[in-house]
Amino acid sequence: xxxxxxxxxxxxxxxxxxxxxxxxxxxxxxxxxxxxxxxxxxxxxxxxxxxxxxxxxxxxxxxxxxxxxxxxxxxxxxxxxxxxxxxxxxxxxxxxxxxxxxxxxxxxxxxxxxxxxxxxxxxxxxxxxxxxxxxxxxxxxxxxxxxxxxxxxxxxxxxxxxxxxxxxx
Amino acid sequence: xxxxxxxxxxxxxxxxxxxxxxxxxxxxxxxxxxxxxxxxxxxxxxxxxxxxxxxxxxxxxxxxxxxxxxxxxxxxxxxxxxxxxxxxxxxxxxxxxxxxxxxxxxxxxxxxxxxxxxxxxxxxxxxxxxxxxxxxxxxxxxxxxxxxxxxxxxxxxxxxxxxxxxxxxxxxxxxxxxxxxxxxxxxxxxxxxxxxxxxxxxxxxxxxxxxxxxxxxxxxxxxxxxxxxxxxxxxxxxxxxxxxxxxxxxxxxxxxxxxxxxxxxxxxxxxxxxxxxxxxxxxxxxxxxxxxxxxxxxxxxxxxxxxxxxxxxxxxxxxxxxxxxxxxxxxxxxxxxxxxxxxxxxxxxxxxxxxxxxxxxxx
Ligand SMILES: [Zn+2]
Ligand SMILES: [Zn+2]
Numbered sequence: 001x002x003x004x005x006x007x008x009x010x011x012x013x014x015x016x017x018x019x020x021x022x023x024x025x026x027x028x029x030x031x032x033x034x035x036x037x038x039x040x041x042x043x044x045x046x047x048x049x050x051x052x053x054x055x056x057x058x059x060x061x062x063x064x065x066x067x068x069x070x071x072x073x074x075x076x077x078x079x080x081x082x083x084x085x086x087x088x089x090x091x092x093x094x095x096x097x098x099x100x101x102x103x104x105x106x107x108x109x110x111x112x113x114x115x116x117x118x119x120x121x122x123x124x125x126x127x128x129x130x131x132x133x134x135x136x137x138x139x140x141x142x143x144x145x146x147x148x149x150x151x152x153x154x155x156x157x158x159x160x161x162x163x164x165x166x167x168x169x
Numbered sequence: 170x171x172x173x174x175x176x177x178x179x180x181x182x183x184x185x186x187x188x189x190x191x192x193x194x195x196x197x198x199x200x201x202x203x204x205x206x207x208x209x210x211x212x213x214x215x216x217x218x219x220x221x222x223x224x225x226x227x228x229x230x231x232x233x234x235x236x237x238x239x240x241x242x243x244x245x246x247x248x249x250x251x252x253x254x255x256x257x258x259x260x261x262x263x264x265x266x267x268x269x270x271x272x273x274x275x276x277x278x279x280x281x282x283x284x285x286x287x288x289x290x291x292x293x294x295x296x297x298x299x300x301x302x303x304x305x306x307x308x309x310x311x312x313x314x315x316x317x318x319x320x321x322x323x324x325x326x327x328x329x330x331x332x333x334x335x336x337x338x339x340x341x342x343x344x345x346x347x348x349x350x351x352x353x354x355x356x357x358x359x360x361x362x363x364x365x366x367x368x369x370x371x372x373x374x375x376x377x378x379x380x381x382x383x384x385x386x387x388x389x390x391x392x393x394x395x396x397x398x399x400x401x402x403x404x405x406x407x408x409x410x411x412x413x414x415x416x417x418x419x420x421x422x423x424x425x426x427x428x429x430x431x432x433x434x435x436x437x438x439x440x441x442x443x444x445x446x447x448x449x450x451x452x453x454x455x456x457x458x459x460x461x462x463x464x465x466x467x468x469x470x471x472x473x474x475x476x477x478x479x480x481x482x483x484x485x486x487x488x489x490x491x492x493x494x495x496x497x498x499x500x501x502x503x504x505x506x507x508x509x510x511x512x513x514x515x516x517x518x519x520x521x522x523x524x525x526x527x528x529x530x531x532x
Contacts, residue, residue: 091214113403116335
């Protein structure tokens with residue numbers, strides 16, 4: 001059998017799947033190689049790493065803007081935007097609110113969307129504000145206990161309880 | 170307590186049990202949900218005290234659910250930090266914990282049931298990673314089981330959640346549903362006919378991710394691939410499940426066409442390849458785990474095409490996992506270096522494939 005693309009003998013028999021329809025190809029080694037090797041633009045089509053995505057998202061910012069952005073720090077967990085850019089992990093749930101302007105283009109890049117569709121917790125719906133307040137109160141309570149300021153710690157515990165109680169009702 | 174790792178090593182694991190629909194190609198279905206507790210920083214900024222408290226809270230709540238018979242009583246908590254290195258590796262090979270959880274430091278745990286259908290990782294990349302696994306193609310039921318487990322845990326804790334962005338996760342790639350729906354497929358004929366890269370490129374175009382046997386960054390081993398959703402925001406869990414489920418019939422079709430083609434066009438070559446693989450596995454005196462996976466893949470294909478008749482798929486499935494380094498050492502009851510493992514592995518294969526798989530593995 002001859003190669004379908006040149007005159008050499010066909011040594012490769014390939015089932016090509018075009019839109020789910022099998023199409024048989026009989027090719028010589030050289031033509032088969034050309035056929036099977038991924039096209040240039042496609043071969044690099046790997047999922048970009050977080051850093052790459054963030055770099056893309058930051059396009060349009062000047063170097064100064066970027067440097068200023070990198071220095072922004074979440075008041076709750078202390079993560080800087082630079083730290084996030086380096087490790088690809090956020091520090092606390094509040095970061096989504098704190099870095100919202102920076103994260104939106106990133107989310108569009110990854111998901112093509114910025115709005116959640118799907119299930120939501122039936123028992124623990126509460127706003128971001130309350131959630132971050134809980135993180136802060138827990139931290140302060142721990143601090144108070146460490147300083148043996150038990151009166152303050154118990155005030156804080158009551159405050160935490162009242163927030164958690166509010167959601168439970 | 171309910172779970173003995175040495176005993177567990179003897180069995181096979183849900184994902185290679187070889188039951189469920191389309192077991193010749195779809196090995197297992199899996200759904201994983203990433204969740205975080207609202208009151209704590211994510212793992213990157215959690216102190217050791219935070220991590221210990223997260224673990225304590227989750228353990229307490231899960232055990233409370235068990236006490237009320239709302240979660241199976243045989244779900245066992247393992248303190249991953251306390252486990253021996255070999256046991257951690259064993260759990261990774263078994264897909265019950267991630268490599269990341271095995272290798273990280275500090276307070277971390279996993280709750281596992283003896284059937285290995287559920288595993289709940291604590292303090293991995295997120296505070297909680299809820300995982301449900303089923304044999305064969307069964308995505309809808311797998312999602313429903315994961316959803317129920319999530320609902321139960323959610324009653325006990327406050328998840329980090331925002332109305333706009335959904336479940337808040339440490340990495341923005343998981344935000345929204347926090348859900349990864351995946352199938353593990355065995356595609357040897359697409360590999361042999363060199364169609365596999367093309368298939369993967371078309372999967373990537375519809376934003377599905379393809380990974381090798383042991384997840385992120387790992388090489389495809391034994392022609393096993395894991396296919397999962399790339400996007401977690403903007404689609405509901407049911408839509409994500411459907412997206413992955415919809416592609417499976419296409420993959421099944423492609424792989425079966427490639428198998429038919431091989432049988433039709435090059436049966437001798439294929440038969441030779443399969444028989445040689447079987448022969449090496451039955452006679453080798455020393456063999457690496459990589460070569461073993463490769464050869465077992467050919468034998469598995471041979472069985473499914475009726476070219477090998479004296480051994481069955483479940484036996485081969487079991488050998489896939491039992492010849493992995495940590496499993497091999499646990500079964501041998503001792504630690505072995507890599508050259509001793511290669512000898513032990515060959516001996517294990519000879520023993521279990523003697524008389525056409527009628528050895529101890531076929532029990
Ligand atoms: Zn040619
Ligand atoms: Zn933060």
